[in-house]
Amino acid sequence: MQARSFLILLFLSATFFSAHAGGKVTTGAERIEQYLPLLQGKRVGMVVNHTSIVGMEQTHLLDTLLKLNVQIVKVFAPEHGFRGNADAGETVKDGKDSRTGTPIVSLYGNNKKPTAAQLKDVDVVLFDIQDVGARFYTYISTMYYMMEACAENKKEMIVLDRPNPCDYVDGPILKPGYKSFVGMLPIPVLHGCTIGELAQMINGEGWIANKKNACSLKVISMTGWKHGEPYSLPIKPSPNLPNDQSIRLYASLCPFEATRVSVGRGTTFPFQVLGAPNKKYGSFAFTPRSLPGFDKNPMHKxxxxxxxxxxxxTDVNGFTLRYFLRFYRLSGEGAAFFSRPRWFDLLMGTDSVRKAILKGESEETIRNSWQKELQVYREMREKYLLY
Known part of the structure; x- marks a missing residue:
């Protein structure tokens, strides 16, 4: 059995090396030879979803490791579920993977942080999920809670690194009092880190709730990518981010979700259009529908x-308020434009942006207000960069 596993590993390693030799990125998940020895003889829990794929044939990491006789005792599923088909905010339930029979524990809904009981039969946790670089993208909140649970329960954690497809440092820093599942960390809207770098930052800056306990962390880095290089995701990371353009615009359009303006949920081009049921906002028209695989119950359906x-x-690089300010002014509604003001503040990580908008301040003035803190963050971030 060991010989068979070794042969499989040699085949996988050769496949990944060939892909990298052609100029492609080799993700942490694909560098199996780096972390397989850390899993052997241990009971493994996995935080994975549909983006956790390896190799030229896009095989799921769970299936790959089971073939290598790794003892996977359970999968922890984030928002959108293990297979990535649940809507934003939709409850993800516990169960079993239909393909492998592996138990699935939901980390979305009422149970966002693993309990001691859920980690009791786990020796090491393997985290491999594709992030998109935005603070309010909840996969990094799931990683934070898992790191905290591992620290509290003396469990090891391995993060398999992947590129950041929206690799900018931009937007306001989250302030105390605005911590939520869409913003767990004092980082900007676009944090400019890979998940591995962010995990090291969480440890290094003492952001774990019980600061006496750091997470026992190992990051498996990738090869073939460095900061500033573009990266096109092979699989859409969540139902409403179907392509590179949606990922590029996501951080700038997400604040509209605290208003009555649609970001295109219920279309095949979410986070690429803006609109509301009033022609004052523009001549482009779309009608949200119930679309399985995107959004089953969108606003303005x-x-x-x-x-x-x-x-x-093509001219959006980083985070911009230009679209939000334009629609705010066209609305003529003033404060009423923010149908969920607290939600907007949680997404921004501060109430200062909303208050500045209500005062009629320009985008330049608003952006200048966070530059000093952003520079402090950039300098701190340098300590944790791997690429």
Whole structure:
């Protein structure tokens, strides 16, 4: 059995090396020879989803490790579920993987942080999920809670690194009092880190709740990528981020979810359009529908929305408020434009942005307000960069 596993490993390693030799990125998950020895003889829990794929044939990491006789005792599933098909905010239930029979424990809903009982039969946790670089993308909140649980329960954690496809440092820093599942850490809207670098930052800056306990952490780095290089995701990371353009615009359009303006949920181009049921917002029209695989119950379902088509926009690099300010002014509603003001503040990590908008301040003035803190963050971030 050991010989068979060794042969499989040699085959996988050769496949990955060939891919990298052709100029492609080799993710941490694909560097199996680096972390397989850390898993052998141990009971393994995995925090994975549909993006946790390896090799040219896009095999799921769970299936790959089971073939290598790794003892996987359970999978911890984040928002959108293990197979990535649950809507944003939809409850993810415990169960079993239909393909392998592996038990699945949901880390979304009421149980966002693993309990001691859920980790009792686990020796090491393997984390491998594709992030998109935005603070309010909840996979990094799941990673934070898992690191905290591992620290508290004396469990090892291995993070398999992947590139950041929106690799910018931009936006306001989250302030105390605005911590939530869409913002767990004092980092900017676009944090400019890979998940491995962010995990090291969480440990190094003492952000674990009980600061006396750091997480026993190992990051398996990738090869073939460095900061500033573009990266196109092979699999959409969540139902409403279907392509590179949606990922590029995601951070700038997500604040609209605290308003009555649609970001295109219920279309095949979410986070690439903006609109509401009033022609004052623009001439471009779309009608949200119930779309399995995207959003089954979108805002303004069945109602024509008018606004802007951003599918061919190429000048957004980082985080911008230009679209939000434009729609805010067109609305003429003042404070009422923020249908969920607290949600907007949680997404921004501060109430200062909303208050500045209400005062009529320009984007330049608002952006200048966070530059000093952003520079402090950039200098701190340098300590944890791997690429």
């Amino acid at each position: 069945g109602i024509a929305c008018y606004g802007e088509d951003l599918r061919n926009t």
